[in-house]
Amino acid sequence: MNIPLIDLKAQYKSIAEDLDRVTKEVLSSANYIMGKNVIEFEREFAEYIGVKHAISVANGTDALVIALKSLGIGNGDEVITSTFTYFASAEAISAVGATPVFVDVEKETFNIDPTKIEEKITNKTKAIIPVHIFGQCAKMDEINEIAKKHNLKIVEDAAQASGSKYKGKMAGTLGDAACFSFFPTKNLSCAGDGGMIVTNDDNIATIAKALRTHGSGETGQKAYNLLNNINDEIETSKDGDDTVYNALKYYNYLIGFNSRLDAIQAAILRVKLPHLDDWNSRRREVAKIYNEKLKDSNVVVPTVDEENETIYHQYVLQCENREDMINKLKENGIATGVYYPVPLHLQKVYKDLGYKEGDMPVAEYLSHRTFAIPVYPELTENEINYIVENIKA
Ligand SMILES: *Cc1c(COP(=O)(O)O)cnc(C)c1O
Numbered sequence: 123m124n125i126p127l128i129d130l131k132a133q134y135k136s137i138a139e140d141l142d143r144v145t146k147e148v149l150s151s152a153n154y155i156m157g158k159n160v161i162e163f164e165r166e167f168a169e170y171i172g173v174k175h176a177i178s179v180a181n182g183t184d185a186l187v188i189a190l191k192s193l194g195i196g197n198g199d200e201v202i203t204s205t206f207t208y209f210a211s212a213e214a215i216s217a218v219g220a221t222p223v224f225v226d227v228e229k230e231t232f233n234i235d236p237t238k239i240e241e242k243i244t245n246k247t248k249a250i251i252p253v254h255i256f257g258q259c260a261k262m263d264e265i266n267e268i269a270k271k272h273n274l275k276i277v278e279d280a281a282q283a284s285g286s287k288y289k290g291k292m293a294g295t296l297g298d299a300a301c302f303s304f305f306p307t308k309n310l311s312c313a314g315d316g317g318m319i320v321t322n323d324d325n326i327a328t329i330a331k332a333l334r335t336h337g338s339g340e341t342g343q344k345a346y347n348l349l350n351n352i353n354d355e356i357e358t359s360k361d362g363d364d365t366v367y368n369a370l371k372y373y374n375y376l377i378g379f380n381s382r383l384d385a386i387q388a389a390i391l392r393v394k395l396p397h398l399d400d401w402n403s404r405r406r407e408v409a410k411i412y413n414e415k416l417k418d419s420n421v422v423v424p425t426v427d428e429e430n431e432t433i434y435h436q437y438v439l440q441c442e443n444r445e446d447m448i449n450k451l452k453e454n455g456i457a458t459g460v461y462y463p464v465p466l467h468l469q470k471v472y473k474d475l476g477y478k479e480g481d482m483p484v485a486e487y488l489s490h491r492t493f494a495i496p497v498y499p500e501l502t503e504n505e506i507n508y509i510v511e512n513i514k515a
Pocket residue numbers: 181182183184207208210211253279281282302303304305315316317
């Protein structure tokens with residue numbers, strides 16, 4: 123048997139007719155940037171999450187960068203995040219000119235440990251980015267309480283948590299803004315790169331919309347005024363010269379980005395979104411079988427807090443001799459993934475921040491022991507049993 127970590131071909135086959143039809147429609151329409159599919163997908167995603175605004179962007183990393191910039195975070199600021207996450211969570215902080223401040227995680231949930239956040243807060247701290255790692259929400263009540271007490275903003279990194287819930291509330295509704303990724307391996311994915319910022323805050327939405335298209339036009343002007351506390355009237359047209367089509371488009375107010383979701387990706391995501399809840403429940407079913415069959419073996423199964431409904435972006439086990447384990451599984455055709463082998467406080471690029479080995483013992487412990495096994499919705503009973511037998515052996 124040959125079992126990949128994720129089977130995107132199986133997913134494609136299950137909805138091929140719809141995907142082929144909508145991509146053809148976009149191709150023949152020749153409307154490739156913004157337009158109907160992008161606007162509709164933003165509306166549908168906002169409705170699914172239960173938020174006022176959804177602003178699509180080119181990828182999940184840009185979503186984080188633009189969300190931070192929309193909150194006015196930049197040079198000289200500090201932003202707290204987990205050390206046990208994908209690099210982009212911290213990279214986005216650095217990209218806006220701020221400094222990432224790392225916090226260790228909980229051994230059970232792999233999520234940022236709220237009891238270790240307050241000791242990291244300084245007078246430069248502006249925000250916290252909790253990462254809902256492997257699809258399980260971080261302890262948001264505790265984190266929100268700390269943020270409120272110290273007047274900090276919260277940007278959820280929900281890249282791995284499309285459809286995940288915390289105390290009955292959707293990931294994406296638990297902070298000031300939240301960021302999603304539609305990278306092909308994520309639970310809701312497109313056929314390339316894609317991302318989304320969601321928020322209930324009108325100002326964040328306006329600034330994010332402006333930043334994704336070069337800070338230009340009417341939205342750019344509104345965003346400029348918001349960021350600089352200016353109450354001037356918005357100019358809606360430039361008088362005099364009508365020779366330039368949509369003159370406002372060529373007036374730039376901010377240094378922004380070119381970071382839009384392609385129309386073709388939006389069309390694909392509109393096909394997939396209605397399937398997301400079913401796919402996520404199937405992942406939970408697969409995980410439940412693993413939990414039962416592996417609980418008395420010599421691997422540690424993942425813990426899910428009672429208040430959480432996780433979506434198992436990854437199903438992550440721990441064992442003492444990881445290298446042997448993944449080599450044996452590989453020999454028998456079972457793919458695994460190691461998330462994450464290097465905690466971010468020990469990444470070379472951050473050596474100037476002064477962290478050293480031993481600073482974050484839990485993340486360091488986990489980084490030597492965790493490995494992910496296949497948990498995608500299309501896995502068959504046979505394949506699940508085969509994986510279980512091989513792990514036990
Ligand atoms: C995937 C991911 C991102 C980045 O998303 P991209 O779309 O790949 O840019 C950020 N944070 C986490 C936790 C992720 O898993």
